[in-house]
Amino acid sequence: METLAFTFDGGRTLPPFAPALVGVVASGNLEVLLEPAQEASCRVVVDTSARGFGAIWEAVLRDFHARHGVAGLLVSIHDMGATPAVVSLRLDQALAAIAGAGEET
């Protein structure tokens, strides 16, 4: 188990929204929970079963933030060894699940 935390500044603060949960905690998969946050940033906390991939997590999450430019958001991830492709897909799905927040860039 490894816990990683990242904060990405900048972006458009999301209007209030109900928390959204997508994915499942299963081998090669992950669960993503999106909740509103007070800060004008995007904060991500990752609990992952695989150690030693901090740099890749940072790159994947930075890319997510760059693509969508969202703030006022807390992202909680429970990961069971998902590949970056699956992580990006789940993040996009989670964001789309929040009404009005899913515009493509």
Add this chain to the structure above:
Amino acid sequence: MTAIADSPWTRQRTNRAARLARAGTRDKVVPADDIVALLEALIEPGDRVCLEGDNQKQADFLARALTQVSPERVHDLHMVQSVLSLPEHLDLFELGIASRLDFSFSGPQALRLAQLLGAGKLQIGAIHTYLELFGRYFVDLTPKVSLIAAQAADVHGNLYTGPNTEDTPAIVEATAFKSGIVVAQVDEIVERLPRIDIPSDWVDFVVRAPEPAFIEPLFTRDPAQISEIQVLMAMMAIKGIYAEYGVQSLNHGIGFDTAAIELLLPTYGERLGLKGRICRHWALNPHPALIPAIEAGWIESVHSFGSELGMEDYVRARPDVFFTGPDGSLRSNRAYCQAAGHYACDLFIGSTLQMDMMGNSSTATLGRIAGFGGAPNMGADARGRRHASAAWLKAGREARDGLAGSRGTPRGQKLVVQMVETFREHMQPAFVETLDAWKLAEQAAMPLPPIMIYGDDVTHVLTEEGIANLLLCRDDAEREQAIRGVAGFTPAGQKRDRAMVERLRARGVIRRPADLGIDPRDATRNLLAARSMRDLVRASGGLYKPPRRFRNW
């Protein structure tokens, strides 16, 4: 006989007669418990022996028998066979019966083969593609003795090879017509064969094996295991490559990625209006995953390298699609199908374990010698092809646009697509700066690194991040950035030149899902025409009977 024996032009025939004389007065059909003695009588030290090991069908009884001959009588054999799949295939080298090997594929025995080579127990002549090895059977690797497998024989020695004919005709032809000796193991001996695949006068001895020949169901992929990412990549393949080029004839690799494409044709492909416009003719084993597309009327013809366990009744009921004999069962033939895949198909799509930044790909990993099989024949431009098709011409135009002189001479090109997720299991990056193949070549003293598909044959690299069209790259720097630009978050992908990648994207060299009008969130398993083995059985109207290990209901 003396006159013949003295002739310098008939030594092989004389030698054959001497071997048969040693075998004595045996009938053509020999009992199973006599087989070791027969092999000791027929085989001489140093012989080239083909012990039929195909991709699927194995002459397993004869393989066991060969391991039981006395190494004092039979030794230093030179094995020439396409696949090393059974432990016995390597036991021969450990026991001192064989010492030299020429082959194509050794996936299941890759680790032990590397170990035996390291221990000096064998010498490898070369690792071939299937067609290449079959070719050498008729040039400088003609077998002296071939030990083959068939489904049934009659008392005269005619053979019925059944749906898994595979390599048998190529092996027998080379052996029987060059004064060699052919011994066949069969599952049963019958009064009248359903059809004759090998005539009796090409066969010297037949033995009924106590158990049916081992056949591996290599081409069955349970749709339940196909991921959303594979669905996404399949959507990109169909819309971004198959539709784009109007691909009519093709060959698929055996992975879940390509199974996803097969299962998306009647759903996503149908929605795009592509039925009848793509994927009509196939060089392919009877993949169960193709059943929904066949049932939906997409597929006009399928010629096969081998069969697939459980598909027998389905194939028998669809003779307009598959090649079948007068008895109704599938006729497969690896040599012909490899030729078909090489010369008559517009596209090959397959997967790999590693790809470097020039697009070279390899399934070789350190400590394992796995060989190539047929992928290099499928995944190479057919330089001898002359007939035109829309897909072939378009690929050729893209590769030559703006070039002058000999490099600009108009010709077509085969589409060779490598479909890989950027990370494999356990977060192993599929994109690397240097292939393990280079180190393996050094370790095993190979003349060349065992590259499966050369970068200059690859036309498209497809990952979850996008499609890189290498035909449109004009130099190695562009090619490198096109590949890095779809290599995702792998270290090689993160080393991309972002500005150049954006320029390549603007030119359409790189196309993201969004550029193709594909929203990754639409890539759900609901798009699969079958989502389980049971769905496949249902789609076949109950004709497909999956092997027990794939039955989970």
